[in-house]
C-alpha cells in the first residue's frame with residue numbers, strides 16, 4: 001500500500017474515532033456527593049452541588065465536547081423506583097463506565113446493583129468504581145480510621161459477595177483519594193478511543209496527565225495534517241506550500257483545549273511571558289492571521305524541496321505534500337509549547353492549591 005493510502009486510511013480511522021461516544025454513569029443516593037466527585041475529576045462544574053435530587057425522576061445528562069456524556073441517574077430503592085424497576089427503566093447496562101458513590105450504610109438493593117455491575121463488567125467490559133465519599137466524616141470515638149474503613153469494606157464485600165473489589169475512599173472537601181481514582185479510571189479496561197476522551201476532558205493535575213494528553217494530541221496530528229493538506233486552499237506567499245488555514249487554527253484550538261489552556265490560564269500566566277517564550281507563542285497563534293505569520297516565519301525551515309524529494313506521495317501536488325509535513329511539524333511544536341504552558345500552570349497554580 002502506498003504512503004498516500006496509509007495516510008488516508010489513518011485519517012478516516014481518526015475521523016470515525018471522533019464520532020465515538022462515551023458515557024459515564026453516576027449512581028448512588030442523593031447527597032452522597034456524585035456531583036461533587038465528577039466536578040473534581042473533570043476540574044470544573046458539570047453538575048451543581050447540593051441540589052436536592054430526591055425529586056429527580058429522570059436522568060440528567062451533560063454532553064461535553066469530544067462526545068463525552070456524564071449521566072446522573074436517579075436513586076433507586078425508593079417507593080418510586082424499586083431496584084428492579086429502576087434497572088428496567090434506565091437500562092444502565094448501556095453506559096461505558098460507572099461511578100457508584102455512597103456515604104453511609106449500604107442496602108439490600110445495593111447488592112442487586114452490585115450483581116449487575118459485575119455482570120456488565122464481565123460481559124460488556126464496562127468498568128465500575130465503588131467510591132466511599134466524605135471520608136473526612138468517617139470518625140468514631142473508639143475506633144481509628146483504618147478500623148472504620150475495614151468495616152466499610154466488609155459491608156461492601158458482603159453485599160458484593162466477594163472480597164476482591166477495591167473501594168476508593170475520597171473526600172471532595174479535603175481533596176483526597178481523587179487522584180488515585182482518576183489514575184485507575186485511566187488505567188481501566190475501557191477501550192483506548194473511549195479512554196482518550198476522558199483524558200482529553202479531565203483536568204490535568206499531574207505530569208502523568210500532561211503526558212497522556214500529549215499522546216492523544218500526537219495521535220491526532222495526521223488527522224489534521226491530512227485534512228489540511230488534502231484540502232489545500234490557502235497558498236502561503238513566499239513558501240511553496242498550500243494548506244487549509246482553518247484546519248490549522250482548529251488543530252491549535254483543540255491542542256489548547258486538550259491541555260486545558262483557556263483565558264483563565266492566559267491571565268494567570270501573563271507575567272511569565274518574558275521568561276517562557278512558549279506562553280507568548282501559544283496565545284499568539286489563535287487566529288488565521290497569526291497562523292499565516294507563523295507559517296511565513298517557520299515555513300521555509302520546515303518545508304524544503306529536499307524533504308519532498310525523498311518522501312514523495314503519489315498523486316499529491318508538491319504544495320500539498322509540503323502542506324502535510326508543515327502541518328505536522330507545526331502541530332508537534334505547538335503541542336510542545338502547550339505542554340510547557342500547561343506544566344507552568346500546573347506547577348504554579350494547580351499543585352499549590
Ligand SMILES: Nc1nc2c(ncn2[C@@H]2O[C@H](COP(=O)(O)OP(=O)(O)O)[C@@H](O)[C@H]2O)c(=O)[nH]1
Nearest residue numbers: 030031032033034035036049050134171172173
Ligand atoms: N464533608 C463532605 N461533604 C461533601 C463531600 N462531598 C460532597 N459533600 C457535600 O454533600 C452535599 C451533597 O453533595 P452533591 O455532590 O450535591 O451530592 P449528590 O446529590 O450525590 O450529587 C453537598 O452539600 C456537598 O458539599 C465530602 O467529601 N465531604
Ligand SMILES: [Mg+2]
Nearest residue numbers: 034035047053
Ligand atoms: Mg447531584
